[in-house]
Amino acid sequence: MMWSMMWSLWKKDFKTYMADRQAIFTIFLMPVVISTILGFSLQSMFGTAGGVSQIEPLELAVVKGYEGVGGVTIGKPYSFEAFMEDLAANPVGARVVAEMGEDQMRGYFEDVDPEAIFFEDFLGSPELAQTLGYTVTDLTTAERQLAADEIAGIVVLPENFVRGMYVNLLTPLRSEVEIAFVENTARGVSSKLAKMMLEGFAGYLDSVIDNKNVLIEQRIAAGITLEDTDWGSRPDSGLTLEQRGVRALKPVDSKGYYTVAMMSMFLLFTAALGGYLLLEEKRQLTYDRQRAAGLSRWSILLGKLALIDAVALIQILLMIVWSTLIFRISWGSPAALAVITLATVLGIGGLGLLFMTVAAAFDNIMISKVFENGLNQVLALVGGAYIPIETMPALIQKVALIPINGVILKVYLYNMMGYSLPELMPYVGLILLNGLVFSVAGILVFRFKEVKAHVDHNVPTAVDAESVL
Incomplete structure (x- = not known):
């Protein structure tokens, strides 16, 4: 009832x-x-206009500021001879050459490839390849793609990228290498994620260079010659991206x-x-x-x-x-x-x-x-x-x-x-x-x-x- x-x-x-x-x-x-x-x-806060993903597609355009359209190099290529001339013009660099010798410096120079570090070890790493794609192009084409919302951003490698990387990795000297990133403001999340990845790469290189310089200073203070110090090899094993708790989750648009x-x-x-x-x-x-x-x-x-x-x-x-x-x-x-x-x-x-x-x-x-x-x-x-x-x-x-x-x-x-x-x-x-x-x-x-x-x-x-x- x-x-x-x-x-x-x-x-x-x-x-x-x-x-x-x-x-x-x-x-x-x-x-x-x-x-x-x-x-x-x-929709722009979550990715594509079609609403496919929050962070996809993470496609970037990379502009080599040290090359012209069609891969034509601006100025002379940065050769080993140019590298040695730059070192000889600096007292510290001249000491490096004097202690290590030209043959050993040539071996280190040939072993280090700044482009391979950036394009293969970083952008081409298995961790990033799943979420990030890139095309190498000129600045005009990249800006047109950005305006058409075809890419998440533009990475501009500076004119001194190759030279600066050689100097930073192979000598105690420092050369400022400033990688520019142009965000696609229409893609809030994906563009910011790409920027964070690049900042992580720059931070990693800074730590490698700082550790190398500290090692050299300690060896010099201890009376150990630079010739006995193996500090010029390419840091292949170190350049990795640590991903914690990342798995294949479905995006929400x-x-x-x-x-x-x-x-x-x-x-x-x-x-x-x-x-x-x-x-x-x-x-x-x-x-x-x-x-x-x-x-x-x-x-x-x-x-x-x-x-x-x-x-x-x-x-x-x-x-x-x-x-x-x-x-x-x-x-x-x-x-x-x-x-x-x-x-x-x-x-x-x-x-x-x-x-x-x-x-x-x-x-x-x-x-x-x-x-x-x-x-x-x-x-x-x-x-x-x-x-x-x-x-x-x-x-x-x-x-x-x-x-x-x-x-x-x-x-x-x-x-x-x-x-x-x-x-x-x-x-x-x-x-x-x-x-x-x-x-x-x-x-x-x-x-x-x-x-x-x-x-x-x-x-x-x-x-x-x-x-x-």
């Missing part, structure tokens, strides 16, 4: 809610509209990101809906009539919670179906998706329960209004709904896991990228923990205020006492 009555009340509440056009537009249609607009307009981002944000509006449900029934005396009909206050509360959960579930399913059919978005493992969705519904339900009990207990809707009109936007920003959280400072990225919407966003994105269910469970657990804390807090508020109200109604007032007398 009680369950039948609860079911009837739930159906009535659900029909009433679905008849509210403003609520339907805000909760169900707004996420679809906004995610579609942002998904198309912010702008449409996928903002579909999840808007869904997580508008789920907060669904939770705020709870603030209106029970309070409205109390003010219309519907709550008292339900109590008089034999329903306990916990049964009524459970029915409202079920309504919030149902609305949240419809929101999620609508976004999944819409994005799958229209954007061809893959949401990842179906099993993991089901687990994440269930946890999300329960977590949002817990937050809605807290809003519901606080509003009803204190007979004030302000908490939901403040949340809808201000706090919700702050949580959305911190949780990554507007700006991809990976582009924010490290502190903000950590704070993003505090609000429940930030955790929801991350776990859905991770499932899209191909993380396994065991790897997703910590985030699922965090959502459930949020829901549990919210639910317990809401139940305690509801129970305390109900008991207090019951006690207050049984205490005679001064007017009651006079009437009895």
